[in-house]
Amino acid sequence: MPVRPSHTEPVPLTTLVARADGRLIPDSGGTETAVTGATLRAHQVRPGDLYAALPGAHAHGADFAAEAIAAGAAAILTDQDGADRETVRDCDLPVVLHDDPRAVLGDMAAWIYGEPSLQLSVLGITGTSGKTTSVYLVESGLRAAGLRTGLIGTVETRVAGERLTSAFTTPEAPDLQALFGVMLEHGVTHVPMEVSSHALSLGRVRGTRFTVGAFTNLSQDHLDFHRDMEEYFDAKAILFDGRATTEIVVVDSAWGQALVRPHTITVGVDPATGAAWTAELRATSSTGAQSVVLYGPAGQRISTTLNLPGEFNVTNALLAAAVLDSVGVAQEHIATGLAEAQVPGRMERVDEGQDFTAVVDYAHKPAAVALSLDALRAQTPGRVITVLGCGGDRDVTKRPMMGESAVRRSDVLIVTDDNPRSEDAAAIRSAMLTGARMVGPSQGGEVVEIGDRREAIGHAVAIASPGDVVFVAGKGHESGQEVGGVVHPFSDREELAAALRRRIEGHE
Template sequence: MIEPVPLTTLVARADARLIADPVTADSVVVTGATLRAQQVLPGDLFAALPGARAHGADFAADAVAAGAVAVLTDEDGAERPAVRDSGLPVIVHSDPRGVLGAVAAWVYGEPSLTLSVLGITGTSGKTTTSYLVESGLRVAGHHTGLIGTVETRIGTERLASAFTTPEAPDLQALFAAMVERGVTHVAMEVSSHALALGRVNGTRFTVGAFTNLSQDHLDFHRDMEDYFAAKSLLFDGRSTHEVVVLDSAWGQALVTPQTVTVSTETDSDAAWRADDIALTPTGEQSFTLHAPDGRAAKATLPLPGEFNVANAVLAAAVLDTVGVGLDDIVAGLASVEVPGRMERVYLGQPFTAVVDYAHKPAAVTQALAALRARTEGRIITVLGCGGDRDTAKRPMMGEAAVRGSDLVIVTDDNPRSEDPAVIREAMLAGARAVGPSEGCEVREIGDRREAISAAVAHAEAGDVVLVAGKGHETGQEVAGVVHPFSDRDELEAAIRERLGEPQ
């Protein structure tokens, strides 16, 4: 149960200005918070934030009608008619978005102080590392929560994920629900957007972990330095323990004397390392996991690619930091399942079929390198790029696909509001620039379903078909409409057709 919080307490803790009749203000208590007027419940604080296209204050009337008891906004919002005429107490703060996380945490009883919140940031590997951490926690007997791109989970109950990291009030409410349900540890992805926009403000992380950094989200961040600065916010004192992969200059820049370090490089002096990496006859990876104080264990991982070994070693270090034993860590790594991350689709066909979420140049390169190490046949890649996102990476995506494949089929991803043909052309420019020298054939099939079918039809025994970019997603957004679409389902259907099985 959420204990009502006096409005005046929130104002004082936020060091904000209150516009309200003193008698009225003294009697108001808050039982929830949201920044979406359509989601207001009776007793909520409505956060009316300035946005790129509109100001949340303009929707205050809807919040009032739904039962909001107060408004948090900036000076501009406080002067807007919908707020000024609402009759509600108004908390005015110069940075309402920045303070919202802390305010929401106070409203919901500061649940992250009760939970062990294990946050993972970085460009690639956040999802996989979160699942690896959560798997180890469960093996060790902890009651777990999971927050990320694929899903949000309280114990075994699955919830849909709208963002990699929820908005601040939603996140604090989710933490509070987890506390009520007996969760003790939460593995969560922490995106650069969430850090830059203050979604995790008010959250105390038991562990903050860093995977890697490569080009992505440059439609939001000014440049790579700005992108890294956002990631670095997880290590600005809000994490009790910090765990960092050293295998890049970006990771090395985060290291302090207290940092727990991780590496897969053989000459590294990191606290946590892996060596003797090899493929097992069943297609898993095996490696020796080296822990501090001379501890070591043989580990297996049901995920291909040395980059996933790095994710596994990072997860091991995080788990050790919160007291999980080495035997349970190894068991957790061996039993992990990660939807849409190098996920194999096997129906008895004579070639390998894989779905992966790789939607960044470095991730495409890593995925293809991992698959190349496991096959002597050809690699056939189906790949697109999303619309309304970082346009600079599109030719780089095409180039990365060609350098690791024998046939690349450029197709649509989520074009969103853009012309799909324009997106494909940018990818094709990068692909065709290096295709002849790499000996890779490049085709264009705009319809993603047809592209997947063509790849499957072209595959021969021993080949690999990689459908990349959308991973776990179950929709395709075209011109503002999300159509049902699952790469896994479409790949399975194409294989069934190839095998002559009924659909």
Template sequence: MPAKLEGKAVTAPPRPSHTDPVALSSLAEASAARLIARSPETTVTGATLRAQHVRHGDLFAALPGARVHGADFAADAIAAGAAAVLTDEAGAARPAVRDSGLPVLVHDDPRAALGPIAAMIYGNPSAKLAIIGVTGTSGKTTTSYMIESGLAAAGHTTGLIGTVETRIAGERLASAFTTPEAPDLQALLAVMVERGVTHVPMEVSSHALALGRAAGTKFAVGAFTNLSQDHLDFHPDMEDYFQTKALLFDGRSAREVVCVDSEWGRRLVTPETVTVSTTGDADWTASDAHTSLSGEQSFYIHTPDGAKVAATLPMPGTFNIANALVAAACLSAAGVGIDAIVSGLSTVQVPGRMERVDLGQDFTAVVDYSHKPEAVALALDAIKARSDGKVIVVLGCGGDRDTAKRPVMGAEAARRSDLLVVTDDNPRSEDPAAIRAAMLAGAESVPEAERGEVVVIGDRRQAIATAVARAGSGDVVVVAGKGHETGQEIAGVVHPFSDRDELAAAIRSRGVRT
């Protein structure tokens, strides 16, 4: 059961103001679906897989699920005005569908068919946009914001689709998923076309690729950042995780950009691939990186044509230089010049990614979204490299997700911190104490001489307050895991909670005035 938002209603995703009717017979022919209909010329003007979001004239996608079948909600969809149903043989046999009298598209894999069908219904909007898809374990959000900043510097009207938010020509929408469900995505892209958007950086998650959310979408550029342990609650192993990410490079992307700093990236390279590296030979490389006390980096970008261009980036970490190179290569592939690329990188702002909370205190306070072992290690390494003070870390692990990474995250954080406060982070339906215990076991597996002090405080607000109270002049407090998020999911309910706000409140409680 999806989590409830405390005090908030979940709104339907945006749709274009007008769509031309599309005949079911055309959809059946294009998708190789079987059409059960008294009148094959029935038309539809929208699509959704949520009965509560059905509009008059919609195609309702009744998909099989792990616990329930979407066909069980067909009566609600029909009452709301659905004109037809897309489902599998099992769904078509359910009384609510079978006896409805509505036309039914029957497909062996309706989830896989839904993306291309929705794209047809909404006029194939991705063909009218330059969509730049970014996949990888870490860096998708940061790279997408870098790309958007470069596009804006070049004067383009942009959209943005990702973990933090969706933006349409500057208008912000909250994001429910990294990549929206297929009909929602196609409707969103159609809205962007209506509003004059020309270019769209888009995060593409492994879930989206595995579940067909990105099916039916044409990408002008597809990019790969990196791969490390994550989502092994969804994927059986790392190889399956990688092969799912590789689907972005199965021909759906006209141009391909790949960071080759790992063997995973090198496996994706073809003769046409544009390569990026911070450590070796590639089409796009960097050199002479320096980090200021404020965390800003300066470095040189080496382009495929041999140019050496000075660049700055307002965030620390070698991994962010890798993200910047991927962004630069994507922008170049999309026709953006190097001057706009450098300008965009110098001004990019990424919510919850190495984001400083500065209220004039004499220590550094940072909120970061890192919630995977490698991301935690890289973030803390970047912070330690520019700080002589103590590093104090607040970190938890989410429930109902990859359990194997919990002790690893505890160990990585303990090894790099002078004080690690193990706390809660979206326990969801799990026992928070059990999650904390797994992290603590990992932290305590690090030899005592190689780790800092480790304490456990389940209440995340109190954990942040304790970290701030323990900070001295010149120290760094890092609150990791949630970043931009504004909710804490506990037992199926999302309670309002912001690491940024809590960190600021804890700093103020020390007497710092703004």
């Protein structure tokens, strides 16, 4: 169950209705009703809740109103379709009618929980790649400054150091507002969070006031949800509609440049952009650690070491530095935080004492795969051996692109499964192989197909030689493999570590 504050002051339903520009259906009562919580899931209703019965792709929340009523819901928020359904029409609860209940749910939840984001520094980061890494870098800098932090993202949610599992990159609106309330109760002051395009499109961050809104980049992803790249960009741009006090944008691409306004703080490693925040790479070690100097618009000069390879991570660090500086974190704490940051499943090294490099990463988009492989290639004296798959029930157009992008940068590409979900895994691999085999032998590496992901990882480890790198991409921090609607326990990090141990033990 999502966490809730230990205490919420009851809010009159009539106040919520008036502020949301909704209306109580005649004769549904509600003039004396008070609300103490909110949810859009009937099975998570608690006594005193506003139950949001929203239209969905496959069902309407109104169809589950009886369950919500039995659990103690105080009122129902819905649209006309929901209000006309028997379960709502004949119920004894007050019914709040709104033409677009999803659009107002975030605001209503914020009012119910006392508008907690107004009492926090919420630092929102959006973009295709780099959100997770940037959020962890920011949080590390905040902790280095002695601040009490929360964190909301793909890998986990943390409240003052206590870890919660994340179901979504950005929680649903009522859960998010309740979570902010819990953070306040635990003395949290700053909350770096990932903000997904789904969350922005579906109103999950309505009711949230951002101290900072930041943008990393945009590349092809989620085109199973958005019609095209322009719609995908428009969703990301919602974070920059005035809901953030400070806006910080990476301008190394045209997408970022399109977000710039007179007050925008710009970030870029490309000198041609003339960005306010820039970086200079001083040295790269054999482990991929990078010594960098970051420069800000007010004469800031931050020397630090990043334990993350690749120019894209220099950009992530630069963005994090700009965010931290904007909320008053001192330069020495920024430097310490960036140097100490650890990001689960993002260019994460797995070391069991082997004589080659082994890395797990969440890269599951063509551009992200290319950037990660380019970074590893630059520091690898031997071969690059890549294990990669594509998820089922997601954007099908990127599968050949993934195969092509990976094979061009690998000496050996092992095409395998990665959460086939309801689709035929062999068909997904076939689409990837089509893209990989379009690249001639002179421009790409050897291609191997091994559907079983555990076996594929084992094969990559078995063929590696001293100086090589084994790169297992796509799942990163994830702990399951979804096949046919069933999630089986599976961790790339654990499987890679086990394969490395087997190899070492076999050699002894």
